[in-house]
């Protein structure tokens with residue numbers, strides 16, 4: 661149960677998820693709030709449009725048609741995976757559905773079969789219409805499926821929901837078949853992965869489980885290490901890295917001994933990282949040191 665997202669926040673979280681978002685006409689004030697409740701919201705519902713063509717589909721979802729005024733959803737997901745926002749508030753997408761399903765969504769428990777139409781879904785669900793003919797033949801490009809995954813994950817993350825808060829229209833209202841062409845269980849699996857930080861992408865190859873050795877770098881030895889009189893191969897290695905970064909201020913090449921040339925070179929590196937004042941005094945600190953990645957030559 662949650663307060664619905666406002667328009668700006670919706671745009672913000674979708675873009676933050678890496679999505680391309682188009683704001684269609686007056687979508688920010690386009691809704692059916694005069695006809696009934698909007699919120700508290702409990703989940704996200706996925707549909708297919710049974711239309712083709714981005715422009716025509718977006719127009720239908722914005723305007724609706726005789727007998728079913730728009731907006732017909734909150735956003736349209738096109739075949740390229742771009743989002744077209746058409747409504748903000750109550751939208752005509754979910755219709756009456758099963759109160760047992762709503763209870764399962766709220767509890768994030770296993771969905772029962774939908775066999776009743778006793779509950780107003782338009783108050784409770786964000787709706788996303790995906791452009792597809794819904795004939796079982798029209799393909800679902802990976803970019804579009806990935807966008808469904810991202811939209812759902814962005815909203816779930818914002819509200820603190822799990823993937824179980826995302827359902828298909830066919831899981832809500834008896835007689836509905838949408839979305840058709842992928843399984844909602846599979847999609848929920850992808851959303852769960854993304855929420856875990858995995859980045860989803862169910863079709864991507866699994867990474868090689870063998871541990872890949874990380875390149876070895878010299879750990880930060882502490883600022884006190886760098887003083888006049890200090891001699892160490894670490895200082896030579898550091899100098900070579902500073903030269904490679906275009907920060908070398910040496911007259912005759914880096915050497916194991918810490919000198920004023922090392923300090924001036926290191927200060928140039930700190931300035932390159934946009935550090936200022938005391939943070940660019942030429943004495944290495946942990947952040948700039950870690951970024952320099954001084955190779956550990958081994959001992």
Ligand SMILES: [Zn+2]
Pocket residue numbers: 706707708753829836838
């Ligand atoms: Zn639908």
